[in-house]
Amino acid sequence: MLSKNTFSNALKDPRNIQILWLSSFLLTGIICLDWLANVSYYFFVFISALSVQILFIRVNHLPWSALKSAVITSLGLCLLLKVNQPIFGLLAGAVAIGAKFLVRLNSKHIFNPANLGILVLVLLGEGWISPGQWGNEGLIVVFIAICGLLVTMKVGRLDTGLSFLTVLLIAEFLRTVVYQGWPMDHFLHTFSSGTIFLFAFFMITDPMTSPNSRKARLIWGAFLALTSFWLSSFMQLYTAPIWALFIWSLFTPIFDKIFIQPKFKWI
Amino acid sequence: MDMKIRFVSIAVLLLSTFQSQSFCGFFVAKAGANLYNKSSQVILVRDGDRTIVTMSNDFKGDVRDFAMVIPVPTVLKEQDIRVVDPTIFQRIDDHTAPRLAEYYDNNPCAPVIQYETMLMKNSMVLESSVSLMEDEADYGVKIEAQYQIGEYDILILSATESNGLKTWLVKNGYSLPPKAEEVLDPYIKNDMKFFVVKLNLEKQLDSEFEGLSPIQISYESSKFMLPIRLGMANAEEAQDLTIYAFTRTGRVECTNYRTIEMPSNREIPEFAEAHFDKFYVDVFEKQYKIENRRGVFLEYAWDLSATQPVKCDPCPTPPLVYDDLNKSGVGWVAQQSGWGDYSGQLFITRLHVRYDRENFPQDLRFQTTPNRTHFQCRYIINHPASGDLSCDGAIEYLESVVDRRKKELEEVELLAGWNISGYTNYVAPYEKQLRLKKGEDSKKGSVLPIGFDPKSPKFLLYIFLFMLIGLSVPWLFVRRLMKQYLK
CATH class of the missing domain: 1.20.5 (Single alpha-helices involved in coiled-coils or other helix-helix interfaces)
Structure with a gap:
């Protein structure tokens, strides 16, 4: 039955763990943070993302395990995006997965699927992000951060997440504490939000839309952090990381050209 | 079971319970006067990058000893500042406050009668105050503008460093709270200007004192925030702030603290009616603690667009009209004759935050969202039928009443933390009646299930x-x- 082998096989594919963690965050939200009202939206997101993914799996003769990516994208959308009408979940899911198969370069998709879904809905004025939705509770934030570390280590993308967080942390520290003179807790408050860790570990670390070489990823993550810092501190844009990721995913192919390295494979 | 509705709106009676100070400015006292300011309210209007802030501060004290300093993002022009009718706060407060709805059970043994009544109690009184200085010296402080508006003298200062600003204020007769400096510097570095208000005493003393007018300021800035940190400088204990926000698109949400809906549509015992204000204050207190003293609480959200037929449901007061919106600074709606009174898109959000230095290290930052979902903080009481209960349906009815009353007691314990052990009489008479009806003599006591706190x-x-x-x-x-x- 459940042999040791089955278990270690299941652990081999980082997507499994990612699905496990992301769905546990979602359940935490539903149970502890009153997200129950959004369940119909979640349903629509899954329905559309999975059906579009199945469509392309059939068309492109991909392995069925590619469904996992759609599950991860759906979970990402559910965790980050809020919409006015649950039915817009259909659009978000379809845009995210559709773009993954249609907008491609060098056999890699360009945009992070969930990120693009969020961006389109925000631009349409039908969706928004609630950066404060996790509150600033130590327990949840630590949980997200640790799970994120584990997953990114598994995918070998810890570098992107850490480079992003470190640069953002330093920039924020220099601006708020050193330059403006706010006390430490003002600065720490910014980094006690679950949204930022979710983004750093589960969104930008997507192996398919980040550069292939480690060196490139470190630089890429740092640029992402600086852009995001600039947008949020000087443009007062609360969706800053989403925009930053959108912009920098356009440059991923260039990074891949400069730093040559084979493309990532899930298993 | 048919029910009839009677509606009671109680705008929260916060005065006695909520001890607080000015929301975004600190009050600067002259020569150590003992200042005290109660809970504050603010109307926020956001349209694109334009923000209109109307501040009410319930200051009780000698108005001559008073000044208010508020950080603002830009140098305000004279036409960007005005005083408004203080009744506007009362008006919006009444309309959006947490409410209690009452239902009357039909007597299952009697014919149906229809009636409906409305009852209201009310809330916050407001006043505000100021007083200031004069003098010019070079402490890196620059008077950017100087106006006289309503009963106020207004200065807009820019400063290059906090010590200079502090010295300048002190030199002009102001005793600054000791912790003020820690926040002055960040504001200066953030290129904020300081809006300093004092009362024009000559003008004020001419007329009989009837409370001070709220000040309304308007500016263009991508920053959509309320600078609460300055207000915390001289306050050890938590302060309450109620925010009424108007936008075109939908709800206003806090971006750096969690925005939480208050528990709503819960059935509570009859006896809570007489103490509804106390009840809500306790509910708030409990939620506030559950959320670890952090978080911004949503108390009301409603689409007030001209095209929206239901402006409130049920309405504790008549819906807001053009005049109210105009006073609040909502600039995009146009007056029109006929029903509805105004045209345009409009959404109102009421947020309640209790903040202190420890748990709110950052100023409140907001965003407007496209979320047009309605929300009202509403509690319900049910009055059982009285009179003859001799028909066949009575047993079933009494059983439902007993069940409901037990649940209502649990709710009041769960929500407000009230000790319900003294309220066995709330259920007992109906249980007794039920036993008599059923012809049972068994003396089963009513055991109250224990509430489980899911948080x-x-x-x-x-x-x-x-x-x-x-x-x-x-x-x-x-x-x-x-x-x-x-x-």
């Missing part, structure tokens, strides 16, 4: 464990099956 840490832990086990086991099976199937 306790232990409960959280259980959920995590359940989730991990509950998800991983089926997943492994599914995976195995999929593998077999695909091979």
Whole structure:
């Protein structure tokens, strides 16, 4: 039955763990943070993302395990995006997965699927992000951060997440504490939000839309952090990381050209 | 079972319970006067990058000893500042406050009668105050502008460093709270200007004192925030702030603290009616503690667009009209004759925040969202039918009343933390009646089920464990099956 082998096989594919963690965050939200009202939206997101993914799996003769990516994208959308009408979940899911198969370069998709879904809905004025939705509770934030570390280590993308967080942390520290003179807790408050860790570990670390070489990823993550810092501190844009990721995913192919390295494979 | 509705709106009686100070400015006292300021309210209007802030501060004290300093993002022009009718706060407060709805059971043994009544109690009184200085010296402080508006003298200062600003204020007769400096510097570095208000005493003393007018300021800035940190400089204890926000698109939400809906549509015991204000204050207190003294609480959200036929449901006061919106600074709606009175898109959000230095290290930052979902903080009481209960349906009815009353007691304990052990009489008479009806003499006491708090840490832990086990086991099976199937 459940042999040791089955278990270690299941652990081999980082997507499994990612699905496990992301769905546990979602359940935490539903149970502890009153997200129950959004369940119909979640349903629509899954329905559309999975059906579009199945469509392309059939068309492109991909392995069925590619469904996992759609599950991860759906979970990402559910965790980050809020919409006015649950039915817009259909659009978000379809845009995210559709773009993954249609907008491609060098056999890699360009945009992070969930990120693009969020961006389109925000631009349409039908969706928004609630950066404060996790509150600033130590327990949840630590949980997200640790799970994120584990997953990114598994995918070998810890570098992107850490480079992003470190640069953002330093920039924020220099601006708020050193330059403006706010006390430490003002600065720490910014980094006690679950949204930022979710983004750093589960969104930008997507192996398919980040550069292939480690060196490139470190630089890429740092640029992402600086852009995001600039947008949020000087443009007062609360969706800053989403925009930053959108912009920098356009440059991923260039990074891949400069730093040559084979493309990532899930298993 | 048919019910009739009677509606009671009680705008929260916060005065006695909520001890607080000015929301975004600190009050600067002259020569150590003992200042005290109660809960504050603010109307926020956001349209694109334009923000209109109307501040009410309930200051009780000698108005001559008073000044208010508010950080603002730009140098305000004269036309950007005005004083408004103080009744506007009362008006919006009444309309959006947490409410209690009453239902009357029909007597199952009597014919149906229809009636409906409305009852209202009310809330916050407002006043505000100021007083200031004069002098010019070079402390890196620059008077950017100087106006006289309403009963106020207004200065707009820019400063290059906090010490200079502090010295300048002190030199002009102001005793600054000791912690003010820690926040002055960040504001200066952030290129904020300081809006300093004092009362024009000559003007004020001419007329009989009837409370001070709220000040309304308007500016263009991408920053959509309320600078609460300055207000905390001279306050050790938590302060309450109620925010009424108007936008075109939808709800206003806090971006750096969690925005939480208050518990709503809960059935509470009849006796809570007489103490509804106390009840709500306790509910708020409990929620505030559950959320670890952090968070911004949503008390009301409603689409008030001209095209929206239901402006409130039920309405504690007549819906807001053009005049109210105009006073609040909502600039985009146009007056029109006929029903509805104004045209345009409009959404109102009421947020309640209790903040202190420890738990609110950052100023409140907001965003407007496209979320047009309605929300009202509403509690319900049910009055059982009185009179003859001799028909066949009576047993079933009495059973439902007993059940309901037990649940209502649990609710009041769960929501407000009230000790319900003294309220056995609330259920007992109906149980007795029921026993008599059923011809039973057994003396079963009413045992109250224990409420389970779904936010306790232990409960959280259980959920995590359940989730991990509950998800991983089926997943492994599914995976195995999929593998077999695909091979």
